[in-house]
Amino acid sequence: MGTATLWWRVRGISVGVGSELRLSEARIRKRGISVSTRSSCCSSPLTLIVSSMPYEKELAAAKKAATLAARLCQKVQKALLQSDVHSKSDKSPVTVADYGSQALVSFILERELPSEPFSIVAEEDSGDLRKESGQETLKRITELVNDTLASEGSDSFPSLTTEDVLAAIDNGKSEGGSVGQHWVLDPIDGTKGFVRGDQYAIALGLLHEGKVVLGVLACPNLPASIGSNQQHSSNEVGCLFFAKVGDGTYMQALGGSTQTRVHVCDIDNPEQASLFESFEAAHSSHDLSSSIAKKLGVKAPPVRIDSQAKYGALSRGDGAIYLRFPHKGYREKIWDHAAGSIVVTEAGGIVTDAAGNPLDFSKGKFLDVDSGIIVTNQKLMPSLLRAVKEALNEKASSL
Ligand SMILES: Nc1ncnc2c1ncn2[C@@H]1O[C@H](COP(=O)(O)OS(=O)(=O)O)[C@@H](OP(=O)(O)O)[C@H]1O
Numbered sequence: 001m002g003t004a005t006l007w008w009r010v011r012g013i014s015v016g017v018g019s020e021l022r023l024s025e026a027r028i029r030k031r032g033i034s035v036s037t038r039s040s041c042c043s044s045p046l047t048l049i050v051s052s053m054p055y056e057k058e059l060a061a062a063k064k065a066a067t068l069a070a071r072l073c074q075k076v077q078k079a080l081l082q083s084d085v086h087s088k089s090d091k092s093p094v095t096v097a098d099y100g101s102q103a104l105v106s107f108i109l110e111r112e113l114p115s116e117p118f119s120i121v122a123e124e125d126s127g128d129l130r131k132e133s134g135q136e137t138l139k140r141i142t143e144l145v146n147d148t149l150a151s152e153g154s155d156s157f158p159s160l161t162t163e164d165v166l167a168a169i170d171n172g173k174s175e176g177g178s179v180g181q182h183w184v185l186d187p188i189d190g191t192k193g194f195v196r197g198d199q200y201a202i203a204l205g206l207l208h209e210g211k212v213v214l215g216v217l218a219c220p221n222l223p224a225s226i227g228s229n230q231q232h233s234s235n236e237v238g239c240l241f242f243a244k245v246g247d248g249t250y251m252q253a254l255g256g257s258t259q260t261r262v263h264v265c266d267i268d269n270p271e272q273a274s275l276f277e278s279f280e281a282a283h284s285s286h287d288l289s290s291s292i293a294k295k296l297g298v299k300a301p302p303v304r305i306d307s308q309a310k311y312g313a314l315s316r317g318d319g320a321i322y323l324r325f326p327h328k329g330y331r332e333k334i335w336d337h338a339a340g341s342i343v344v345t346e347a348g349g350i351v352t353d354a355a356g357n358p359l360d361f362s363k364g365k366f367l368d369v370d371s372g373i374i375v376t377n378q379k380l381m382p383s384l385l386r387a388v389k390e391a392l393n394e395k396a397s398s399l
């Protein structure tokens with residue numbers, strides 16, 4: 001048997017030498033992944049094993065992107081100027097950090113995964129920044145993005161122009177859907193919390209054929225422990241949660257490298273449960289949560305925090321239940337739940353709508369949910385669903 005050299009090109013999977021392949025050149029296509037091999041001696045039997053380690057490269061890129069975006073957000077939140085906060089057409093707030101974070105994540109993903117099909121469904125767009133009145137803001141965002149890239153200590157990042165920043169933001173215009181791969185990005189989830197100086201998250205998920213296969217949540221203000229029942233007892237603030245389908249959920253300090261596998265709490269007695277809900281009463285009915293909590297016999301007062309930090313906290317067992325009941329007419333967006341939902345489900349939890357249906361991320365930007373979203377562990381879900389049903393029926397009959 002002559003000597004053989006094997007060249008390979010891999011996207012998202014690892015390739016090793018193993019089973020028999022008598023080809024001087026071969027192309028394998030598997031789930032959109034291409035691998036090509038070439039033997040320097042065409043008569044040499046080459047052995048090739050393709051073992052799937054899906055989304056490894058994507059996860060590394062997503063963690064890098066979310067961590068850098070979190071750095072930009074931290075810088076802005078520390079010294080937030082009035083001129084940094086603007087109002088969108090739906091009257092919700094948006095800041096230079098929302099735009100900067102979206103531009104950075106888009107730029108890093110495209111750079112780190114150059115051979116991947118590139119589609120992002122993201123919250124922000126560049127419309128207001130392209131107007132005359134948006135020029136100063138655009139300059140400030142561009143400076144923030146360049147400063148953050150420069151602070152990476154790498155000369156390899158080019159300085160971005162205002163046009164580059166607009167283009168990176170507008171990469172987020174994809175509509176998503178059930179075909180192919182789409183990144184799902186909320187550059188700052190919980191902008192109201194961010195402006196208040198409270199919790200927020202950079203939330204980045206990946207959809208494959210309409211299913212969430214990967215999620216990263218950077219929570220710059222979330223302590224390593226928030227009244228937790230697990231061993232995260234440090235004073236450190238800032239967490240990165242990440243999960244890949246079938247691979248569990250992990251947490252590490254933002255910017256750190258030691259990762260810990262996390263699990264949802266395993267209590268089965270609702271009286272011992274503590275419950276998360278939105279900080280803003282306008283985003284979720286506190287009355288309805290309170291009525292559900294009463295039916296379950298929950299004793300602790302609700303913990304109100306902004307953003308998908310709620311999903312992160314739940315994934316490490318800090319609380320047992322997350323209830324979200326937007327007021328009538330509001331349509332949930334996929335970027336408010338994609339990353340958070342896989343972080344919780346890979347930690348052993350369940351995320352459904354108020355009727356117990358799984359969330360369907362394959363329908364474009366919106367999630368069609370029945371009344372609300374509920375999250376808990378496997379043991380509590382049956383009693384939670386019963387309590388939710390009763391509370392919703394009572395509410396309907398009182399109208
Ligand atoms: N009216 C209404 N009802 C329900 N939800 C709404 C509503 N308006 C906005 N949003 C979305 O809520 C996102 C923040 O959710 P939170 O759970 O973090 O709310 S809260 O900040 O704790 O109050 C928030 O995310 P960001 O815009 O990314 O901050 C919005 O997508």
Ligand SMILES: [Mg+2]
Nearest residue numbers: 186189190336
């Ligand atoms: Mg959001």
Ligand SMILES: [Mg+2]
Nearest residue numbers: 123186188189
């Ligand atoms: Mg947002």
Ligand SMILES: [Mg+2]
Nearest residue numbers: 092093123191
């Ligand atoms: Mg918003």
